[in-house]
Amino acid sequence: MAEGTFQLELVSPARLLLSRAVEMAVIPSAEGEMGVLPGHAPMIVALRGGVIRVRENGQETERLFVAGGFAEVTPTRCTVLADEATPVATLSRSAAEERLREAEAALAELPADSPPERREAAMARLLSARAMLESAEAA
Known part of the structure; x- marks a missing residue:
C-alpha cells in the first residue's frame, strides 16, 4: 500500500x-x-x-x-x-421513485400504536429511498 x-x-x-x-x-x-x-x-x-x-x-x-x-x-x-x-452511474430514476413510493406507503400504513423501533425503521427506509432518488437524479 x-x-x-x-x-x-x-x-x-x-x-x-x-x-x-x-x-x-x-x-x-x-x-x-x-x-x-x-x-x-x-x-x-x-x-x-x-x-x-x-x-x-x-x-x-x-x-x-x-x-x-x-x-x-x-x-x-x-x-x-x-x-x-x-x-x-447505474442507478435507475424509475426504480428509485418506485422505492420511494413503497417506503412512503409503508410508513403511512403503520398503526399509530406501532412500536417506536418499527417507526424508526420505516423512517430510515424512507430517508434511504429519498437519498437514492437524489443520487439517481444527480448521476
Missing part, C-alpha cells in the same frame, strides 16, 4: 464491490458526511442512505450509493458493510 493511502473495502450482502488502496473516502454516516483519511482514529459508525465518494490520485474516482449499514475505520483500513450498494 502506498504511503498516504489506506485500504478501502466495500462489501454488500451480494458481493465484494471494492477493495483497494485509496487516498480518501467520504462516507454517509448517520451523523453526517464523514471523511476518512490514512491514520484516522478507530471507530465504528452506522451509515444512512447516501453516496460513498472515493478519491485516488487527487480526483474523485468512484461514487457508490449505499442504502445503510456500518463502517469500521482504523488508521490503515475502512471496511464498509453495506445493506445494499450500487454504483451511482
Whole structure:
C-alpha cells in the first residue's frame, strides 16, 4: 500500500464491490458526511442512505450509493458493510421513485400504536429511498 493511502473495502450482502488502496473516502454516516483519511482514529459508525465518494490520485474516482449499514475505520483500513450498494452511474430514476413510493406507503400504513423501533425503521427506509432518488437524479 502506498504511503498516504489506506485500504478501502466495500462489501454488500451480494458481493465484494471494492477493495483497494485509496487516498480518501467520504462516507454517509448517520451523523453526517464523514471523511476518512490514512491514520484516522478507530471507530465504528452506522451509515444512512447516501453516496460513498472515493478519491485516488487527487480526483474523485468512484461514487457508490449505499442504502445503510456500518463502517469500521482504523488508521490503515475502512471496511464498509453495506445493506445494499450500487454504483451511482447505474442507478435507475424509475426504480428509485418506485422505492420511494413503497417506503412512503409503508410508513403511512403503520398503526399509530406501532412500536417506536418499527417507526424508526420505516423512517430510515424512507430517508434511504429519498437519498437514492437524489443520487439517481444527480448521476
